[in-house]
Amino acid sequence: MTGLLLALRSVAVLALTVSAAAFAGSCPAGNPLSAIRNGTVPDGQHVTVTATLVGRFPGRGGLDGFYLQQSTDGGPPSGLFVYTPGRGGPAIPAVGTRVSVRGRVGEYQGSTQLEWVSVIHHCGRTAPRTTTLTLPASRKRLARLAGTRVSLAGPLTVSDNHDLAHWGTLGLAVGGRLFHPDTGVRGGRPAGVLLDDGSDAVNPTPTPYLDDQGTRRVGDTVTSLTGILARRYGHWRIYPVLPVRFRRSNPRPEPPTRSRGLRLVSFNLHNFFQSLDGRGATTEAARRRQRERLQRVTAALNADVLALQEIENRPGAMTALLGLLNHSREDGPYAGAVGAVRVGDGVIRTAIVYRRDRVALEDVDILDEPVHDRAPIRAVFRTESGRRLAVVVVHFKSKGGCPADQPAPGPEGCWSGRRARQAASLAQWLRNENGDPVATYVLGDFNSYAQERAPRRLAAAGFEDLVAAEVPPAQRYSYVYRGRSGYLDYAFANGPGVDRVRSVSVWHINADEPPFAAGEGPWRSSDHDPVIVDIGDGYGN
Numbered sequence: 001m002t003g004l005l006l007a008l009r010s011v012a013v014l015a016l017t018v019s020a021a022a023f024a025g026s027c028p029a030g031n032p033l034s035a036i037r038n039g040t041v042p043d044g045q046h047v048t049v050t051a052t053l054v055g056r057f058p059g060r061g062g063l064d065g066f067y068l069q070q071s072t073d074g075g076p077p078s079g080l081f082v083y084t085p086g087r088g089g090p091a092i093p094a095v096g097t098r099v100s101v102r103g104r105v106g107e108y109q110g111s112t113q114l115e116w117v118s119v120i121h122h123c124g125r126t127a128p129r130t131t132t133l134t135l136p137a138s139r140k141r142l143a144r145l146a147g148t149r150v151s152l153a154g155p156l157t158v159s160d161n162h163d164l165a166h167w168g169t170l171g172l173a174v175g176g177r178l179f180h181p182d183t184g185v186r187g188g189r190p191a192g193v194l195l196d197d198g199s200d201a202v203n204p205t206p207t208p209y210l211d212d213q214g215t216r217r218v219g220d221t222v223t224s225l226t227g228i229l230a231r232r233y234g235h236w237r238i239y240p241v242l243p244v245r246f247r248r249s250n251p252r253p254e255p256p257t258r259s260r261g262l263r264l265v266s267f268n269l270h271n272f273f274q275s276l277d278g279r280g281a282t283t284e285a286a287r288r289r290q291r292e293r294l295q296r297v298t299a300a301l302n303a304d305v306l307a308l309q310e311i312e313n314r315p316g317a318m319t320a321l322l323g324l325l326n327h328s329r330e331d332g333p334y335a336g337a338v339g340a341v342r343v344g345d346g347v348i349r350t351a352i353v354y355r356r357d358r359v360a361l362e363d364v365d366i367l368d369e370p371v372h373d374r375a376p377i378r379a380v381f382r383t384e385s386g387r388r389l390a391v392v393v394v395h396f397k398s399k400g401g402c403p404a405d406q407p408a409p410g411p412e413g414c415w416s417g418r419r420a421r422q423a424a425s426l427a428q429w430l431r432n433e434n435g436d437p438v439a440t441y442v443l444g445d446f447n448s449y450a451q452e453r454a455p456r457r458l459a460a461a462g463f464e465d466l467v468a469a470e471v472p473p474a475q476r477y478s479y480v481y482r483g484r485s486g487y488l489d490y491a492f493a494n495g496p497g498v499d500r501v502r503s504v505s506v507w508h509i510n511a512d513e514p515p516f517a518a519g520e521g522p523w524r525s526s527d528h529d530p531v532i533v534d535i536g537d538g539y540g541n
Contacts, residue, residue, distance in 0.1 A: 027100045027123035033070040033078035036105055037112055037147070043105050049080065049114065050100040054128040054149040055228040055241045057198045058089045063239070064200070065113075066092050067228045068101065069148050071129050079147025081230065083108070083115040091120075095241065098123040109232045111146070130226060135174050136192040142229065142236055149241060150229045156191055156222040157249075160483030161514040164216060168197030168204045169237070171483040177219055177474070180486035182412070182449035185473045190483070193229070195222065198239035207516070211248060214518030218480055218511070219250030250512060252523065255300040256505040261536030262358065262383065264391060265303040266443035266489055268528035269294065271348065273312040274320050279347065280312065291324055293525035297509065298325055300522060301530060305381065306334075306353040307393035307443035309374070313349040315340035325353060333357050337364045337379035344368070344375030350393040350444065352379045359383055367429050371421050373397075376429070380438065387439075389497070389535070392430070394444035396422045396454055412452045419447060419454040427461035430494075439497035441533060442490070449486045450476075463492035466533060470504035478529040480511045491533045500535045507532060 030050035035041050051070040057063035065083045072078070082101055084092065093099055100121035103114040133141075133150040159178045160171025172195055175188035197208040209216050224245035227238040272290070273280030281287035298306070306325075311317050318340040326332020337352035343366060344350075354361065359381040367376040374395040382388050399413030410416060423446075430440065442463060448454040450468055459465060467476055467487055477485035491504060506529050509522045517524035 033080045048102045053097045077148045081113040151226040158220045164514045165516045170195040178484045180484040182451040183486035193236040196237040217250045221247040221249040259534045262304045264305045264533040266307045267530040268309040268445045270526035274317040297522040297525045304358045308351045309395040309445045310348045346373035390440040392442045396446045398447045423454040423457035440494045442492040466491040466504045502536045503534045
């Protein structure tokens, strides 16, 4: 059967080549594209269509075909994809060529197309019509323009770059960055279409749409986009026919300026593992890259106390982390508040790391309760001026990994109840531990957005959300998930702690970057951004 199909394909290629040369100059009327698109012409029937070629995507590096468009008097144009596998660029006419094509009506990914093409008959030249499309658009409007050449009205914001290297796509938004609704920040709206590179290739080379720094950040702006509107693989897409123009609206930021006093930082390390057989890096090259970028991040942050999450819960990982922070010097400035031991029952653990030349560790405690498999740690420090402060690191249960027997997750995702219980346990522990009015800062990954139950429980216990209080709304994010920005990473403070805050910021080095982010520097050292709290009023110099 495979040999027969290959033979038939060869015959089709030969017929296509001869017909294109032999019949140039005259055009039959053909079947209307609208009749093929609306199902009047059934699948499997052979037809002839005459229309204008408006988009070429030849070969396996493209879509293996091209798009035709036909305008009708007083109505919107109709479009149709013509599938021509095995035909390279020279076998497909130029954009703006009027052609007559004979083939069989079929379907792919729920869209009608012309396939098994035997004739492409050149009929002269004509200017392709372009329709202005304002997004978001209704399903009816999109369906009517499917397969046609459109120009998108107004600027669009890049909202999702997760699949850029794998599939060559970018998510788009209208009216600015998309925020998760539970973050409490009003942002833009989904555009309803993806910017696609016009290729079905996996891991396209080179990666499309990158700027001169080798990235394309969430928050950048698409200023000009003209292409073919199509629906494939469950999404509406734009396949560009003209170069896409971008504006670098969200450039890579410099490190936040360090004020006098102490700097506290919360940072999710995205699975810092010593072993190569766990959740972290799986090759030596990936591990080396992770550690080089982590060194750059911590050097730029210059933190006095680091509240860290997602470290492999084995002694060797903590030893390796401290060696990295100290640049392999045993007498380096950083020490662990809890040394190279297991903490809690989880595969990953939390950790507090501090500069022993800036603060002195007085006491450390671990919240060992069954609700916490990644046990919170509380460390009390004394500064050079003799003042005391407490730093607590937490990492609450993630939203993923829903058990099969659990009811369908609500708007807060899986494990919302458990995260709320973890917050209640933490609040009770801090009430018991905090008999004296020591300034206390709770840092970490809550896996919850600001209006969800877990952070609200801690706020009800008297701790202020410093990100909500101090960071401008447009900057209140540390994570991007499915195109929506929000902050899962927090800095809370009790009353005495709030009084000593000088500045709070989120350094956007990771969440906005595509997973493969290039360039020397700290970019995409994790999938979370670090949260920075600078404190003063008697702390440090």
